[in-house]
Amino acid sequence: MTKKTLCYLLLGMMCCAGATFAQQEVVMSIREGMPIIPMAIPEFLSQESSPESQQAAATLRDVISADLKYSRIFSPLPQSYYGYIQRELDPDNIFFKEWESIQAKLLIVGQLLKSEGENILFEGKLYDVKSERFIFGKRYQSSKDLLRTVAHRFCDEVMKIYGEPTLFTTKIVFVSNRDGNDELYMMDYDGYNQERLTYNQIQDYMPAWSADRQGIAYTAYEDGKAKLYLLYPFQARRKLIWDKGTSFGTNFSPDGKWMAFCSTEDESNSEIYMATGEGENVQRLTFNKAIDTAPSWSPTSRELAFTSDRSGSPQIYIMDREGSNVRRRSFGGTYHDGPAWSPTGDRLVYVSRVEAVFDLYVLNLRTDQIIKLTEGYARNESPAWSPEGRHLVFSSNRVTGTIQLYAIDYDGQNLRQLTSKGENKLGDWSRQ
Amino acid sequence: MKKILILTLACLLVLSFTISCKKKVEQTPPPPQAKEQPKVERVEEPPPPKPELTEEEIFERKTLEEINAEKPLQMIHFDFDKFFIRDDAKATLESNASWMKKWGSVKILIEGHCDEKGTEEYNLALGEKRAKNTFDYLVSLGISVDRLKIISYGKSQPIDSGHNEISWERNRRAQFTILEK
Structure with missing residues (x-):
């Protein structure tokens, strides 16, 4: 076979390929990103029982929950799932099997350690449920009017662990x-x-x-x-x-x-x-x-x-x-x-x-x-x-x-x- | 006989009285009409003659805000998505140019505006083109380049807040602000 015939052959094959592609139907499938990670965010504990402290703990949890849901990476489980958990959460001795039973892959444990006057001390921890492993934790000291910022910062840390740019403090x-x-x-x-x-x-x-x-x-x-x-x-x-x-x-x-x-x-x-x-x-x-x-x-x-x-x-x-x-x-x-x-x-x-x-x-x-x-x-x-x-x-x-x-x-x-x-x-x- | 005479006299007297009375009523003059009254013309002293202000002096005395409020320069309008000068706008620009020639020291800002049917960024560019075409037309009518400045506001400053063809037509415009006189 001469070089010329080879060229023509190749050209012909390409034309055929082009024609087949042109006739192909376009099938659209949506495969975006990664599977959404279900996570449990149980009620945050407050060391003090004053209504203000309880309220602050609730606000922190609400904002963290909303942020992570918005990320499109994590999916906080619906409130009704938590009903299956029988015992109260003990931050020092977490019974991970229970959280696994409601399909949670991640667990966030939040604690309001101090709430004195205008200042708070918040601790947030992230656990991997299946491996029963502590992933990371952070403590935040701030004034009470920056509760939302504290929650946003914690969520940005969670995002960073998953290789994502910061979003919630933008x-x-x-x-x-x-x-x-x-x-x-x-x-x-x-x-x-x-x-x-x-x-x-x-x-x-x-x-x-x-x-x-x-x-x-x-x-x-x-x-x-x-x-x-x-x-x-x-x-x-x-x-x-x-x-x-x-x-x-x-x-x-x-x-x-x-x-x-x-x-x-x-x-x-x-x-x-x-x-x-x-x-x-x-x-x-x-x-x-x-x-x-x-x-x-x-x-x-x-x-x-x-x-x-x-x-x-x-x-x-x-x-x-x-x-x-x-x-x-x-x-x-x-x-x-x-x-x-x-x-x-x-x-x-x-x-x-x-x-x-x-x-x-x-x-x-x-x-x-x-x-x-x-x-x-x-x-x-x-x-x-x-x-x-x-x-x-x-x-x-x-x-x-x-x-x-x-x-x-x-x-x-x-x-x-x-x-x-x-x-x-x-x-x-x-x-x- | 004497008795008859007295009676007759008395009758006459009564009669004459009644007649005279009647006459009096009839003779009451109608109320005088105003126009019949003689008017007294008050001769006023002629007011001290005001110093005759020339147009130039009046113009000189006005502030820039006052002149701008009078809107001596009429705005012109444009077709949708277009920036060429329409025929009806040419007449307006000619009268604007003659006003500017009359007041040779005036410097103006030509503002290009658009309607909300364009996007923010493209409208800014389009508004600038409208202002520039207006600028060019005024220059072609003999207005010096250094008396004209241009700017575009895009769709950020509508004069009609409506959302219909009439409002959009009104908002597609070039308008003029006097910067210096």
Whole structure:
């Protein structure tokens, strides 16, 4: 056989293979993540019998329970199961067989060791039920008004053991007009502890957390300009990054080295720019007559998803960090915007407009499958991922008619409303 | 005879009295009408002549807020998802330009706005394009570049909070703020 015939043969085989693939039916099966781990969280014990101490112990347990349930990794067993356990829990001599009998794989034992005045001392321990082994334990001393934070911290430790990024102590920064004009606020992941960050008479817009959660980039409408600032909320200082044209839409790379943002510096056309994580050395990435906007970093910090209307309508594209290798990733619609690249790397969420309705869609970058995440006659937009990529925060005018922030899971489960005062939008979930 | 004379006189007297009485009632003059009364014209001293303010002086005396409140520059509107200047907007911009030529020292900010039917980020870019096209049209009408600044608010500042075609049409706009005079 000559080389030429071999080539033709190979070519023929490839064509055949291509044809077979094309005819194959696509079977969708949902195999996401790992099996959910059932765990028992019996009532937390309190050394003191005062109602306040009992209440504090109950609060800690409720928050820990809710956090771990939200993780989508653990599943606290229903309250009714605990009825099968006959004897009272003795933290020093746990009878693990009983907990195994109700299918618990993990056991959390919580104790409020001290509760004096405003201070508490809480101890949380995690056990593996089957091997009857102590996994880890932590003691927390804090004031009573930080009970939720104590519970969140303990749950983050549990997550760490399972190789997960912290989730429960993360913060969501957002824009609210509850005090008159658009200002920056932040809150816990579950909507608690909403606090105001900026105090001024101007409009503050499109906040984004830096990778280390020390800084927030945002647009301030100041002196007839839309300037990009980097605010350090815990150090009470801010610095100007860019004041040429209207500058907005920042996103920090997960490795903390870079930030991407939009500016209309050149001929009032929005283009994508990049700077260091501290906002230095600004350089331009896109060069064309179309609108380029909404950059979002890949988890590798090597690529960027963004919106461009270079094809005539806004669509989602991906490019390398250097601005090269641009390829289109959204098809079949006339208006796509606001891409957010999941920290797990395999999903891209974006907004699609049909008539006057916006819905969120998740594109699986490996399989090109698209899942519609939100339903309802509303404008669902501005999605941002949680650090482990199982949850999203977004804004919507559903139900109430006013714009509020909601959280939803990557598969459409666990929709919950996070805000209700004034109008709240443009949420960004911190990476830690 | 004398008796008859007295009687006749008495009758006459009574008669004349009655007649005179009747006449009196009839002769009561109607109440004088106001317009028949002579008017006394009060001759006032002419007010001290106000110093004639020229338009320029009036303009000079107003604060920026007052001028902006009068809205001497009309806003223009755009088509859905578009940023070209419509024909009806051209006439508005021409009158805006002639106002700006009249007040040659005025500097303005052109704000581009969008309706809620666009997403936050794309709207900011679109609003900027609307402001820029407005800017370009004013420049083509002879307004100097250094008198014009532009900014985009996207959909963050609607003037009509409704959720229908009329509201959306009103919110897709370029509006003008006077920065300096």
